[in-house]
Amino acid sequence: MKKLVKNNVYWVGYMDWELETFHGEDYSIYNGSSQNAYLIEEGKTVLMDTVWTPHRDDFIENLEKELGDLHKIDYIIAQHGECDHTGTLPALMAKIPDTPIYCTANCVKSLEGQYGKNGWNFHVVKTGDTLDIGNGKKLIFVEMPMLHWPDSMATYMTKDNILFSMDAFGQHFAVAEMFNDCADQALLWKEALKYYVNILNPFSPMCLRKLDEIEKMNLTIDMIAPSHGVIWRKDPMQIVRKYREWANAYQEDRVTIAYGTMWNGTEKIAHAIADEIHRQSPSTVVKVFNVEKADKNEIMTEVFRSRAIAVGSPTVLNDVLSGVSGWLTFLKSLRFKNKKAGAFGCYGWSGEGNKILQTRLKEAGFDVIDENIKSFWNPEEEDFSKIPAFVTALIGTKEEETQPKPVKWQCPCGYVYDPEKGDPSQGVKPGTAWEDVPADWTCPVCHLPKSAFFKVE
Numbered sequence: 001m002k003k004l005v006k007n008n009v010y011w012v013g014y015m016d017w018e019l020e021t022f023h024g025e026d027y028s029i030y031n032g033s034s035q036n037a038y039l040i041e042e043g044k045t046v047l048m049d050t051v052w053t054p055h056r057d058d059f060i061e062n063l064e065k066e067l068g069d070l071h072k073i074d075y076i077i078a079q080h081g082e083c084d085h086t087g088t089l090p091a092l093m094a095k096i097p098d099t100p101i102y103c104t105a106n107c108v109k110s111l112e113g114q115y116g117k118n119g120w121n122f123h124v125v126k127t128g129d130t131l132d133i134g135n136g137k138k139l140i141f142v143e144m145p146m147l148h149w150p151d152s153m154a155t156y157m158t159k160d161n162i163l164f165s166m167d168a169f170g171q172h173f174a175v176a177e178m179f180n181d182c183a184d185q186a187l188l189w190k191e192a193l194k195y196y197v198n199i200l201n202p203f204s205p206m207c208l209r210k211l212d213e214i215e216k217m218n219l220t221i222d223m224i225a226p227s228h229g230v231i232w233r234k235d236p237m238q239i240v241r242k243y244r245e246w247a248n249a250y251q252e253d254r255v256t257i258a259y260g261t262m263w264n265g266t267e268k269i270a271h272a273i274a275d276e277i278h279r280q281s282p283s284t285v286v287k288v289f290n291v292e293k294a295d296k297n298e299i300m301t302e303v304f305r306s307r308a309i310a311v312g313s314p315t316v317l318n319d320v321l322s323g324v325s326g327w328l329t330f331l332k333s334l335r336f337k338n339k340k341a342g343a344f345g346c347y348g349w350s351g352e353g354n355k356i357l358q359t360r361l362k363e364a365g366f367d368v369i370d371e372n373i374k375s376f377w378n379p380e381e382e383d384f385s386k387i388p389a390f391v392t393a394l395i396g397t398k399e400e401e402t403q404p405k406p407v408k409w410q411c412p413c414g415y416v417y418d419p420e421k422g423d424p425s426q427g428v429k430p431g432t433a434w435e436d437v438p439a440d441w442t443c444p445v446c447h448l449p450k451s452a453f454f455k456v457e
Ligand code: FEO
Pocket: 080, 082, 084, 085, 148, 149, 167, 227, 228
């Protein structure tokens, strides 16, 4: 069954009530999800994206029922190559092999990489390209590289003023009534934030630049129709405003404590740190998680909201607990900004756990304090007595928070230009301000031009 979105635009996606994880086992889902595909029946019939492979038969059968004949589809738009939106394409194209597929150049690579070179009728589009769909309406394409894959794009439909935004502004959240104003608001915002943190946060600088670019296009937007979750119909720009806030090194007055423990010594320190934070700053919200038990996506959402984190692990076999180590790998990949971190943990033999935690937290982009709580076997009074100074260093003072942070410049590949270090490999001396780096200088890692860099603190 197709569901009306607006005028001649219909939802023909898959409401995935039973989905429990996404990206393999990497993203937990508690409130269902949807793969949103849309059918536009104007002078031309346009299929905007498809659904994931396991649902392809239902999807194609439904389209056949609605259209009578799949050959009525004039154009397919593939806004992004990931298989939750293209998994049906091979089966669909076997039935209508000549139908043009409009997508970015990177999406062609992605589709051919996943499904092979099948001779599909690709039409490569770039930002600003348009497609006439009849009845005086057209589609305008907007490339959205790294939001969240290199091949992603959005599509704006004129006259109906709908922005099909692909993954951006989405949520893993099943809402049969489809629209944001019909959804449970607490769950909607919880899922929208979790989605942003766990899928889009690494690309926040690109997100800010893309929001600026879309704003400059002066489009009237009446609806934002993402590829997962609700369609933003009531005040659609509220999610855009939220993305601006989230993309800008977001933080609240919160602290997250994340730890692993063997025989509960490190756990005791975690709880004592939580108590001390409340003693020093009663209004600060504190959350405590055993990272080996709790859902990592939910913890990361709390980390995102926090101004500081404390991470604990006992020293085990000259390292930290394997569960904490894996969690730190995920933490680094999400590229959080503007947050402090501290380390704590017990040891019985060698005791290098805290140093390892501090190094890995620095590598993950955190401003790591020197103070740490290192407890021989079980925490004793002497260890607990160090916690107040640890907490003071971690949550800082209001004066410290207002100090400006040094500005650096980051390449989309992850390399960071630090003016203090310069780039001696290309003759840029330490102490060279970004403005003085030659215009033809390129990223020493991936060779993107200077113009591709964005500012970070
Ligand atoms: Fe919903 Fe990037 O796929």
